[in-house]
Amino acid sequence: MPKVLVLPGDGIGLEITPQAVKVLEAVLKNHSTSLSFEYGLIGGAAIDEAGKALPDETLAAAQAADAILLGSVGGPKWDTLPAPQRPELGGLLAIRKALGLFANIRPVKMLPMLVEASTLRPEVVKNVDLVVLRELTGGLYFGEKGRGTEPRSAFDTLIYTEEEIRRIVDLGFQTAAKRRGKLCSVDKANVLESSRFWREITLEVAKNYPDIELSHMYVDNAAMQLVRWPEQFDVIVTENMFGDILTDLASMLMGSIGMISSASLSGSKGLYEPAHGSAPDIAGKNIANPLATILSAALMLRYSFGLEQEAQKIEAAVERVLQEGYRTPDLAKPGDKVLGTKEMGNAVVAAL
Amino acid sequence: MPKVLVLPGDGIGLEITPQAVKVLEAVLKNHSTSLSFEYGLIGGAAIDEAGKALPDETLAAAQAADAILLGSVGGPKWDTLPAPQRPELGGLLAIRKALGLFANIRPVKMLPMLVEASTLRPEVVKNVDLVVLRELTGGLYFGEKGRGTEPRSAFDTLIYTEEEIRRIVDLGFQTAAKRRGKLCSVDKANVLESSRFWREITLEVAKNYPDIELSHMYVDNAAMQLVRWPEQFDVIVTENMFGDILTDLASMLMGSIGMISSASLSGSKGLYEPAHGSAPDIAGKNIANPLATILSAALMLRYSFGLEQEAQKIEAAVERVLQEGYRTPDLAKPGDKVLGTKEMGNAVVAAL
Numbered sequence: 001m002p003k004v005l006v007l008p009g010d011g012i013g014l015e016i017t018p019q020a021v022k023v024l025e026a027v028l029k030n031h032s033t034s035l036s037f038e039y040g041l042i043g044g045a046a047i048d049e050a051g052k053a054l055p056d057e058t059l060a061a062a063q064a065a066d067a068i069l070l071g072s073v074g075g076p077k078w079d080t081l082p083a084p085q086r087p088e089l090g091g092l093l094a095i096r097k098a099l100g101l102f103a104n105i106r107p108v109k110m111l112p113m114l115v116e117a118s119t120l121r122p123e124v125v126k127n128v129d130l131v132v133l134r135e136l137t138g139g140l141y142f143g144e145k146g147r148g149t150e151p152r153s154a155f156d157t158l159i160y161t162e163e164e165i166r167r168i169v170d171l172g173f174q175t176a177a178k179r180r181g182k183l184c185s186v187d188k189a190n191v192l193e194s195s196r197f198w199r200e201i202t203l204e205v206a207k208n209y210p211d212i213e214l215s216h217m218y219v220d221n222a223a224m225q226l227v228r229w230p231e232q233f234d235v236i237v238t239e240n241m242f243g244d245i246l247t248d249l250a251s252m253l254m255g256s257i258g259m260i261s262s263a264s265l266s267g268s269k270g271l272y273e274p275a276h277g278s279a280p281d282i283a284g285k286n287i288a289n290p291l292a293t294i295l296s297a298a299l300m301l302r303y304s305f306g307l308e309q310e311a312q313k314i315e316a317a318v319e320r321v322l323q324e325g326y327r328t329p330d331l332a333k334p335g336d337k338v339l340g341t342k343e344m345g346n347a348v349v350a351a352l
Numbered sequence: 353m354p355k356v357l358v359l360p361g362d363g364i365g366l367e368i369t370p371q372a373v374k375v376l377e378a379v380l381k382n383h384s385t386s387l388s389f390e391y392g393l394i395g396g397a398a399i400d401e402a403g404k405a406l407p408d409e410t411l412a413a414a415q416a417a418d419a420i421l422l423g424s425v426g427g428p429k430w431d432t433l434p435a436p437q438r439p440e441l442g443g444l445l446a447i448r449k450a451l452g453l454f455a456n457i458r459p460v461k462m463l464p465m466l467v468e469a470s471t472l473r474p475e476v477v478k479n480v481d482l483v484v485l486r487e488l489t490g491g492l493y494f495g496e497k498g499r500g501t502e503p504r505s506a507f508d509t510l511i512y513t514e515e516e517i518r519r520i521v522d523l524g525f526q527t528a529a530k531r532r533g534k535l536c537s538v539d540k541a542n543v544l545e546s547s548r549f550w551r552e553i554t555l556e557v558a559k560n561y562p563d564i565e566l567s568h569m570y571v572d573n574a575a576m577q578l579v580r581w582p583e584q585f586d587v588i589v590t591e592n593m594f595g596d597i598l599t600d601l602a603s604m605l606m607g608s609i610g611m612i613s614s615a616s617l618s619g620s621k622g623l624y625e626p627a628h629g630s631a632p633d634i635a636g637k638n639i640a641n642p643l644a645t646i647l648s649a650a651l652m653l654r655y656s657f658g659l660e661q662e663a664q665k666i667e668a669a670v671e672r673v674l675q676e677g678y679r680t681p682d683l684a685k686p687g688d689k690v691l692g693t694k695e696m697g698n699a700v701v702a703a704l
């Protein structure tokens with residue numbers, strides 16, 4: 001029986017992950033595949049109970065699991081710790097790196113009933129259907145960093161090896177091949193040496209994919225184009241730091257980051273988490289939106305277990321619930337039927 | 353007589369700078385201050401005529417001038433040169449660095465008649481009035497960069513000294529003090545060491561400005577917030593690379609980067625240029641929008657020559673022309689009166 005490690009983490013993570021587990025159990029009821037769920041600690045919760053943000057048991061369990069479902073980490077309680085020990089660096093970034101999850105995939109597909117929630121004009125966002133592929137274990141996040149004296153200074157290094165670029169760009173081409181056949185590689189090759197190298201490797205990889213329409217865009221322009229004309233994009237592939245910025249930006253096309261799921265993959269393993277954070281301000285109130293986590297569970301079925309049909313069932317159930325006018329507070333407009341976190345999870349189960 | 357060095361550069365730079373010069377001459381007619389204009393080469397034009405993107409004469413003239421008006425640089429013709437020789441790195445970045453222009457200021461203020469040109473909903477952008485202050489001579493752009501072998505790799509370094517951070521953040525506080533008193537410092541302190549250092553120095557500088565409301569925001573969230581609720585911002589201050597991305601993004605709130613002016617300042621010197629590029633595809637057709645360059649000339653009067661009243665006269669003239677329904681093609685909607693580059697320049701002069 002495939003093993004799923006559930007890491008609720010902190011803040012609203014504790015409320016949203018149970019909804020996704022519930023949905024996974026419901027969609028696989030009477031199915032030949034069933035999943036076993038184990039639980040572990042990560043982030044602030046792990047610091048409090050086990051002394052560090054990524055305890056050895058959690059890492060071992062993650063290595064043994066077939067897939068990981070993560071809620072969210074962090075909160076003001078741990079913000080005064082030295083940065084490398086905090087939930088974000090010591091927990092989230094550490095598990096990504098330790099498991100070699102080099103590819104972060106965030107699909108941004110507009111749902112008709114959410115067009116009104118976007119701050120962009122309906123005609124600009126109504127057909128948005130794009131995927132951002134972000135390199136997740138290299139670049140500015142993981143290069144050498146430190147401090148200097150006389151004068152006091154600090155630095156980070158954006159470094160990429162050929163292989164690191166090749167594998168993510170290759171996945172970009174493969175992803176585009178399964179979609180509309182367009183790949184846009186985002187860099188800053190007019191300024192950065194690492195970007196010029198990124199572009200060279202991308203052009204090498206492109207030779208294996210003659211049918212994919214490849215374009216290159218500077219990151220400043222890409223940020224602009226995502227607001228100006230987002231429908232032009234099919235698949236975007238980019239460096240870790242640029243990807244962090246562009247994925248959040250792309251999420252906002254949907255009106256709320258509360259709808260954006262993500263998959264972080266290596267060859268054999270996947271970690272699935274909502275794109276939003278732990279939202280300490282609304283934690284414990286049963287008002288957080290669980291849909292991004294539920295949609296992340298759908299990505300798990302798709303990428304880790306090859307259960308495409310069941311993934312689509314979840315996605316369709318989410319659409320149906322929204323279609324019927326149900327919303328968590330972050331998405332609600334006057335006239336909507338507002339549901340709590342748990343009730344939204346139940347509604348998705350019912351719609352299955 | 354104060355000396356202005358005009359560097360038209362490439363592409364539409366040749367068409368838009370004369371419009372700004374015309375407007376400067378018109379607003380200072382019968383004024384006690386009058387400016388003398390000299391011309392120089394930069395970018396691709398300089399490569400073609402003088403063998404390098406920033407010729408020594410140009411740099412000397414820039415050092416001798418009181419202010420510089422720049423059009424735009426770059427074009428496909430020079431894109432096959434090694435990057436350090438290209439118009440962007442060898443010209444634009446080189447002159448910024450050589451003159452120590454550490455502060456790039458881009459005001460983004462919505463004009464009522466341009467609300468319709470934005471891809472964002474009117475209620476989201478109608479009161480936007482913000483300034484992005486981008487550090488311009490440090491960070492990821494200017495740190496050590498290079499290639500490695502075995503494995504093949506490439507790197508750039510994001511490095512800041514205390515003094516580099518202090519002077520731009522200090523200007524951020526000063527700018528906020530003259531506006532609505534809110535400064536948002538954008539960084540990625542949950543991941544980058546340079547950002548944690550940036551935040552420390554910012555908190556030190558903040559002690560001198562007890563009346564300014566300081567906030568910190570992660571760059572991914574800032575990109576999101578600029579789309580979600582841009583009116584929350586007064587002054588944003590940030591690192592060079594983040595600033596490059598966020599200024600372009602903020603520009604799009606106005607519907608076109610064709611309206612965004614910029615000032616790049618050091619203590620005593622200012623370079624003024626539109627935020628847009630050289631747009632080779634529309635160059636030579638008399639259809640480029642000269643307003644960002646004209647508004648950059650207004651910034652020159654304000655920051656380099658202390659002529660606040662005359663700066664405002666230009667800004668008011670631009671507003672009036674737009675109010676009357678005149679537009680260049682990039683901003684035109686059905687029903688607008690479309691003008692060419694030169695005619696738009698004339699219209700602003702007439703409105704003065």
Ligand SMILES: CC(C)[C@H](C(=O)O)[C@@H](O)C(=O)O
Pocket residue numbers: 088089092093244542543572
């Ligand atoms: C929490 C933070 C370290 C993380 C990142 O920057 O990768 C988050 O913003 C994300 O995008 O998953």
Ligand SMILES: CC(C)[C@H](C(=O)O)[C@@H](O)C(=O)O
Pocket residue numbers: 190191220440441444445596
């Ligand atoms: C042309 C390019 C090098 C430049 C930059 O990145 O600084 C431009 O994008 C800008 O913002 O002025």
